Amino acid sequence: MDSISLDSLSLDKISLPKLPLFKFGSDEQWPSYGKNLSNQRFSTLTQINQDNVKNLELAWKFKSGVAATFQSSPLVINNVMFVSLPHNHVVALDAKTGKELWRYNHKKRDNWRMCCGxxxxxxxxxxxxxxxxTVDARLIALDAKTGKKIWDIDVADNDNKFESSSSLSQSDSKSQKDVYGQTGVGIAMAPMAYKDIVIVGITGVGYGLHVDTPRPDAPLGAVIGVDGRFGRPGFLAAYNIQTGKRVWQFDTIPSEGWEGKFRETIEGNISLNRNIAQEKESLKNNKEAWKFGGGSAWSTPAIDEDTNxxxxxxxxxxPQMNDTSRPGDNLYTVSLVALDATSGKLKWFYQQVPHDVWGYDVASPPVLFDFKKEGKTVPAVGQASKTGWxxxxxxxxxxxxxxxxxxxPQKNLFAKATAEGTVIYPGILGGANWGPTSLDEKNQIVFVSAIHAPIKYTLVDEPAHDDLPSIKYASSEPTQDQRWxxxxxxxxxxxxxxxxxxxPQPLTGGLLATEGNLVFMGEGNGNFNAYDSRTGKLxxxxxxxxxxxxxxxxYEIDGTQYIAVAAGGNSIFGFKEGDNVLVYKLK
Known part of the structure; x- marks a missing residue:
């Protein structure tokens, strides 16, 4: 269901609570994606705890009418819950009862290629x-009281340039499948509001061609990396919260210095299996590779107010997986990046995987905390990686x-694709994918949900024949091995x-930990679980x-603690789709 009629909903007859400016960092409600600017996703509420969580029951359920992959983390502000639905519809609900207060229905631009469902x-x-x-790369401001649109701006166009140096041979077994081409540009992350700006980044700029997936949100098939000049640089940008005017933009691919230092290893002297001499030789013919460089901005930022x-x-x-047209480290891809929040200027970056050919995006949101190291407290930022560290x-x-x-588990990490196929794990799915972690700063424990899914990386190198050009590409596709x-x-x-x-199934969705010694986590089979955070006991x-x-x-209302989660599945992993927001409290 792509849209919902508001004909029967009279907004002027609804009495809505006044929504004052909400102070970030409150323990009682949930005003930001990661609860506060640190992204710790840790609640200090203790009414629900390890002793009584067995008495948790459904307080209310809201069915949105939009059954599709549902990844939203709700906000709760002044007893009102705001939820982004699939296809970028938004609802406001009474957070105590689940009553719908208003609904915004998003109309996607015609002929827009969605990046990621x-x-x-x-x-x-x-x-x-x-x-x-939005999935069509817009940033929209709504009136929190009525849901009416205040402003609507284009963050990016849908021009994902494609200049392939080769075409797929129809005689190749993989190319006989349905190859439907590039993904579009969109926005997947929850924005971050800070002072007088709202910050968001674009996705869909670092992909190859996709095989056997007739729609962008279908169960995962193969992805192929074709040599050529396609894609564009990604970026993170800040906009004025009152007008929508762009304040700054940070490009994730710099126009100068993008080739980096040609690093051969990562920390621990772990080899990246690069042919540095060959890369340096190809640099002279690929000096403009940065123009197609990729580097999507996947994760909602964390912000340190003290240092801005x-x-x-x-x-x-x-191109994803195929590196022949992009020599060098490909800065600032697969990196944790620190910017001045006011100007967008680079402070530092740390590249986890230089010259990535495996799809190891830094996808899970970073988390700020005080790290205890050798008796000293150090301001720190943590990040759960796709590679498993x-x-x-x-x-x-x-x-x-x-x-x-x-x-x-890790096997053949950073191994290259081969003609017979190389099985690697973690692969393109992770490790830790987009799902946010939760961090207990007091006890110095981080909780991570992750995926074990072996991926086969295959190199296809077919000579020219029958008036068809030669073709060389890399393919990643799931193996038949067990996942969990x-x-x-x-x-x-x-x-x-x-x-x-x-x-039993890969974990994609994220976590919540609480002062009540609990960790909450959902599964693709429909289970929503609470674990003892000290032992892992269900x-x-x-x-x-x-x-x-x-x-x-x-969140808490009138002295009652609630736990809320969206239950709508994930079609990319084959998990059953739905349209529920579920809210629980003690009996």
Whole structure:
């Protein structure tokens, strides 16, 4: 269902609560994607705890009428819940009862190629406005009281340039499948509001061609990386919250210095299996590779108010998997980036995987916290990677302070595609994908949900024949091996896994941890679970009628604590779709 009629809804007859400016950082409600600017997703509410969570029951359920991949993390502000629905519709609900207060129906621009399906990951709030980034690359401000549009701007156009140096041979077994071409540009992240600006970034700029997926949100098939000049640089940008005027833009691919230092290894002297001599030789014919460089901005930023610094992650370079036309490190792709939040100027960056050919986007949102190191407190930023490590940096300097032991199995990491196919894990799915982590700063524990999904990387190198040109490309596709999910509690002091829970399906959606010694997490089979955060013991579960693949939140109204989560599945992983917002409280 792409749209919902408002004919029967009379907004002028609805009495809405007044929505004053909300103070970020309140423990009682949930005013920002990660609860506050730190992105810790940790609630200090304790009414629901390890002793009584078994008594949790459904308080109310809202069915939106839009059944599609549902990844939204709701906001709760002054007892009103705001939820972004698939296809960028937005609803405001009474957070105590679930009553619909207003609805905004988004009309997507005609003929727009969606990047990554209809899902949206959340909203931002400031100055009595709700902000949403859309699948058709717009940033929209709504009146938080009525849902009426205040302004609507284009963040990017849909021109994803494609100048392939080769075409797919119809005799090749992979190319006989349905190759439908480039993805479009869109916005998946929840925006971040900060002072007088709202910040958002674009996605869909770092892909190859897709195979066997007739629609962008279909179950995952193969992805191929074709040599050529296609794609564009990604960016993160800030807009004035009152007018929508762009204040600054940071391009994730610099026009100068993008080739970097041609790093051969990452920390720990782990080889990236690069042919540096060959890359340097090809540089003379690819001096404008940055113009097609990729680097989507996937994750909602974290912001340190004390230093006025913004942190976000970047996606893979373009062309995806095929690196012959983009020598060098491909800065600033697959990086954690720190910017001045007022100007957008670069402070530092840390590239997790230089010259990435595996799709190891920095996708999970960064988290700010005080890190205890050798008896000292260091301001830190942490990030759960697709490669399976949790990185901890000095948030001021960018220095890598620590890297934890892997939270997923690793095999053939950074191996290149071969003619017979190389099986790698984690692969393009992760590791930690887009789902946000939760961090207990007091106990120095981070909770990470992740994916084990072996991926085969195959190199196709076919000579010219029958008047067809030669073709060389890399393909990534899931193997027939078993997949599963892993929920991990990682001790930041020891860098070791404290406990781990294996789930039958990959985990995509994110977490909530609370002061009540609980971690809440959903699964693609519809289970919504609460675990003891100290031991990993399963304490409570509830079965939804669709996959629970979105991040939970917690809030309080009139002394009652609630737990809320969207249950609408994820078609890319084959999890059943739905249209539910589920809210729980104690009996």
């Amino acid at each position: 209809p899902a949206n990951r959340g909203l931002a709030y400031s100055s009595n406005k709700i902000f949403i980034g 610094t913004l942190y976000f992650g970047t996606g893979n370079p373009s 949790y990185y901890i940096h000095n948030s001021i300097t960018g220095e890598l302070l620590a890297k934890t032991e892997p939270f997923v 999910g892993l929920l991990s509690a990682i001790d930041l002091n020891t860098k070791k896994i404290k406990w781990q829970v294996k789930t 304490l409570w579960t509830n079965k939804a009628d669709a996959g629970v693949n979105a991040p939970p939140i917690s």
